[in-house]
Structures are given as C-alpha cells and as structure tokens.
Amino acid sequence: MMNFRQKIARETGISAEKVPASYQILGDVMLLKFGCSEVEKKKIADTILQLYPYVKTVCETKGVSGELRQPFVRKLAGNGTETVHKENGIFYKLDAAKLMFSKGNHLERQRLLGEVKKNEVVVDMFAGIGYFSLPIAKHVKKMYAIEKNPISFGYLEENISSNKLQNVEAMNADCRDVQMQGVADRIIMGYFPHTEKFLPFALKILKPHGIVHFHNAYREDELWKKPEEQLKVLGDFRLLSKRKVKSIAPRRWHAVMDVQVAN
Numbered sequence: 001m002m003n004f005r006q007k008i009a010r011e012t013g014i015s016a017e018k019v020p021a022s023y024q025i026l027g028d029v030m031l032l033k034f035g036c037s038e039v040e041k042k043k044i045a046d047t048i049l050q051l052y053p054y055v056k057t058v059c060e061t062k063g064v065s066g067e068l069r070q071p072f073v074r075k076l077a078g079n080g081t082e083t084v085h086k087e088n089g090i091f092y093k094l095d096a097a098k099l100m101f102s103k104g105n106h107l108e109r110q111r112l113l114g115e116v117k118k119n120e121v122v123v124d125m126f127a128g129i130g131y132f133s134l135p136i137a138k139h140v141k142k143m144y145a146i147e148k149n150p151i152s153f154g155y156l157e158e159n160i161s162s163n164k165l166q167n168v169e170a171m172n173a174d175c176r177d178v179q180m181q182g183v184a185d186r187i188i189m190g191y192f193p194h195t196e197k198f199l200p201f202a203l204k205i206l207k208p209h210g211i212v213h214f215h216n217a218y219r220e221d222e223l224w225k226k227p228e229e230q231l232k233v234l235g236d237f238r239l240l241s242k243r244k245v246k247s248i249a250p251r252r253w254h255a256v257m258d259v260q261v262a263n
C-alpha cells in the first residue's frame with residue numbers, strides 16, 4: 001500500500017522528497033511542514049482536499065512561538081480553520097490557525113488520568129483550550145483552569161459547556177495573579193520554556209503534601225540535574241517520577257517531573 005507521501009507524489013507529479021512525510025490532523029484541518037516552492041505547496045494542498053474527503057482545510061505550519069504559544073499557520077486550501085477535534089471522548093473546539101494542540105502530549109494526558117483521584121482539587125495553571133483540564137475534570141472533584149490568552153479562554157469556556165462539565169471554573173488571568181492560596185491537591189504546569197519562574201506561584205496555590213506536574217524544556221545534558229535544582233524553590237520535595245515527553249529540537253527535550261512537596 002502506498003503511504004501518504006507516495007500517494008501525493010504520484011497524484012501531483014512532484015518528487016516524493018519534496019512532499020511532507022507526515023502531517024497533523026486537528027478536527028478536519030490538516031497541518032503540514034513544507035520544504036518546497038509556493039506553487040508546489042498549493043498543488044499539494046489542493047490534491048489533499050481531493051484525495052481525503054474528511055479534510056476540509058489544508059494549512060502550512062512552522063511551529064509555535066512566544067509566551068502564549070501561538071502557532072505560525074497559513075491556510076493553503078479549503079475552508080476555515082476553526083474546527084472541533086476529538087480525543088478520548090472529549091470535544092475540543094479551536095482555531096487551528098491561532099492556537100496550538102500538541103499531539104505529542106497525548107500520552108501525558110492519558111497518564112495523568114491514571115494518577116488523579118476522585119476527591120482532588122486540581123489547578124491547571126496554563127489551561128489553553130482545556131487540553132488537560134477537560135479530560136481530568138471528569139475524574140476529580142474540582143478543576144480550576146487558568147488561561148491568559150483571551151482567544152484560548154473563549155474556546156476553553158465553550159469546551160467546558162459543550163462537554164457538559166459542571167466542576168470546572170475557568171479564569172481568564174495570568175496564573176501569577178490569581179488569588180488562590182493553599183487550595184490545590186495537584187497542579188498541572190503544562191507550559192515551557194522557563195516554567196521555573198512560575199514555581200513560587202504554584203507553591204502558593206498548593207496544599208501541604210500537594211503534587212506538581214512540572215513541565216519544562218531542557219538540553220539533553222541538563223537532564224536531570226537542572227530541573228531538580230529549579231524545583232528546590234518548592235522546599236523539600238519527593239520526586240515521584242520524571243520523563244521525557246517529546247523531542248522539541250536536536251538534543252532538546254520537553255520533560256516532566258512529578259513531585260510531592262513535603263509541607
């Protein structure tokens with residue numbers, strides 16, 4: 001059977017090495033990274049629309065940037081970029097041209113579902129459109145979802161109601177400014193880089209013996225000494241687990257450490 005690349009190459013007459021080898025699908029929007037001319041990109045995009053009926057829009061992506069993790073996305077063919085993406089029974093409405101949705105964090109989302117407990121109060125300090133908050137809310141007592149970007153926040157609110165979640169309180173704020181103290185059994189810090197600068201604020205929100213899921217970006221040679229140093233801001237803590245989530249550049253990792261504070 002022909003793979004995606006071979007199929008597009010045959011259909012367009014463009015040589016296979018110029019056709020993207022992989023893609024990301026968010027709802028009915030396909031996102032691809034290209035290494036070819038504008039004319040070739042357009043031809044590939046139009047061909048995808050013809051060959052894959054479930055794809056309504058094809059976009060070029062060049063990754064995410066900035067504090068609010070906004071993606072560079074440009075529409076090449078098709079309709080709009082607002083779509084509804086489904087994962088693990090949750091519906092996430094988002095605009096693929098304005099917001100990110102990291103498929104690479106899929107396993108991390110699933111893993112957390114196995115960790116949380118029914119009676120917990122959880123705070124998601126970087127909620128986005130609800131990547132972690134929505135699936136986890138189904139398994140805990142209360143979820144506070146904090147999101148700074150008003151565009152993400154709008155979708156977050158919509159997603160809370162479309163998924164019929166009654167126990168999520170969404171806050172359109174910088175997580176450093178929220179007035180919560182000692183409320184969280186568990187905090188999710190699903191953001192990088194420089195997540196360490198938010199640790200003092202997490203500590204304020206956390207209950208004694210609370211758990212923090214600390215995400216950050218590191219060079220290979222910084223693992224795991226540097227994160228352990230950074231986490232000392234929390235005082236005494238117990239390391240529950242640590243892992244690399246995904247590669248974000250050559251010898252650079254998105255990593256997570258789960259820690260429980262002593263008091």
Ligand SMILES: C[S@@+](CC[C@H](N)C(=O)[O-])C[C@H]1O[C@@H](n2cnc3c(N)ncnc32)[C@H](O)[C@@H]1O
Binds near residue numbers: 128
């Ligand atoms: C990397 S995204 C979330 C990714 C998500 N955890 C996933 O699995 O795909 C981080 C989010 O944090 C938000 N953000 C950045 N700085 C923030 C802050 N200081 N307070 C609250 N939200 C913030 C961004 O707008 C963005 O929506």
